Amino acid sequence: MRARVIVRLKPAVLDPQGEAVERALRGLGFSGVKNVRVGKLVELEVAGDAGLVKAELAAMADKLLANPVIEDYQVEVAG
């Protein structure tokens, strides 16, 4: 089944990449832009049923995909 893990920096953590993107967008004339944050999106296929897959994805994020000190993650299973 197709699934995705979204990994974001925690709100309290500075995001220099997001700030750079924000400055660049303003420089291009997009003046209404603010609070830009850049995260990672890991999309994958996992075998198993939805309930187990969610737990397995959380385990993957805990062990490999996210750094729990500075990042939060969110797991989504799509049918």
Add this chain to the structure above:
Amino acid sequence: MRARVIVRLKPAVLDPQGEAVERALRGLGFSGVKNVRVGKLVELEVAGDAGLVKAELAAMADKLLANPVIEDYQVEVAG
């Protein structure tokens, strides 16, 4: 309004980062994993109403956030 731009490598483009993640997940015992792809998620706030904002986000992706040669993007506006 809060919005997000998801940037993914085109399906035909090799994703070495995704392959590395896939190997690492298998090495950790997650044997049912396949077709791992890693993308970018840009979350931001944009001023304006939903219709205009979508067009503006597409322009941002075209000009800065995505590389149209190797990447596709998808725009989502959240209320």
